[in-house]
Amino acid sequence: MAQWYSITVAALFLALCLAHPQYRQLVCKTPDGKLRGGPDRARCHMVIKDAEDEQPGRPAKEGEGCFTETINGVAHETCDLVCPKAHTVFLAHIDQGHRSCFNFYTYKLEKRQQDWYLWRNGKCLNSTVEFTIGCKFDEPFSTQFKNDNEVFARLAKARARKA
Ligand SMILES: *[C@@H]1O[C@H](CO)[C@@H](O)[C@H](O)[C@H]1NC(C)=O
Numbered sequence: 001m002a003q004w005y006s007i008t009v010a011a012l013f014l015a016l017c018l019a020h021p022q023y024r025q026l027v028c029k030t031p032d033g034k035l036r037g038g039p040d041r042a043r044c045h046m047v048i049k050d051a052e053d054e055q056p057g058r059p060a061k062e063g064e065g066c067f068t069e070t071i072n073g074v075a076h077e078t079c080d081l082v083c084p085k086a087h088t089v090f091l092a093h094i095d096q097g098h099r100s101c102f103n104f105y106t107y108k109l110e111k112r113q114q115d116w117y118l119w120r121n122g123k124c125l126n127s128t129v130e131f132t133i134g135c136k137f138d139e140p141f142s143t144q145f146k147n148d149n150e151v152f153a154r155l156a157k158a159r160a161r162k163a
Pocket residue numbers: 037038039040041122123125126
């Protein structure tokens with residue numbers, strides 16, 4: 001009986017706590033530092049994290065993983081989240097009261113085939129903003145990417161795609 005109980009607890013723990021999450025932070029900064037569209041484009045970098053509270057995370061180089069594209073005649077900057085085959089991708093955090101980044105209008109999480117992206121457009125492109133995105137996988141992330149170098153290599157390739 002006690003053994004059954006501990007097996008059940010262990011299974012529950014595995015299901016709930018070890019759902020194989022990853023976190024991505026997209027950190028975008030403008031010269032004026034404002035949470036609203038200004039006269040300058042933001043410069044962004046991605047941060048790879050295994051846990052939401054991991055500090056400071058592992059930052060990619062500025063712009064890596066992001067490329068520009070035109071969707072319905074509108075300029076977008078799209079960033080690869082490196083979450084292929086994630087079963088769930090969600091916005092865990094964005095600066096409260098942001099004045100120019102609005103879900104579905106000026107930014108959006110988007111699945112394309114097996115991959116997940118975050119795009120921004122309009123005034124959101126010219127705003128200081130931080131997005132934290134969670135990705136959940138059925139399998140440990142290391143079954144797809146052995147180490148950070150493989151993740152960074154993939155981000156570098158996403159940048160090249162804009163050419
Ligand atoms: C954003 O910044 C660019 C580059 O400085 C500028 O040309 C553009 O007009 C700005 N966009 C908005 C919506 O203010």
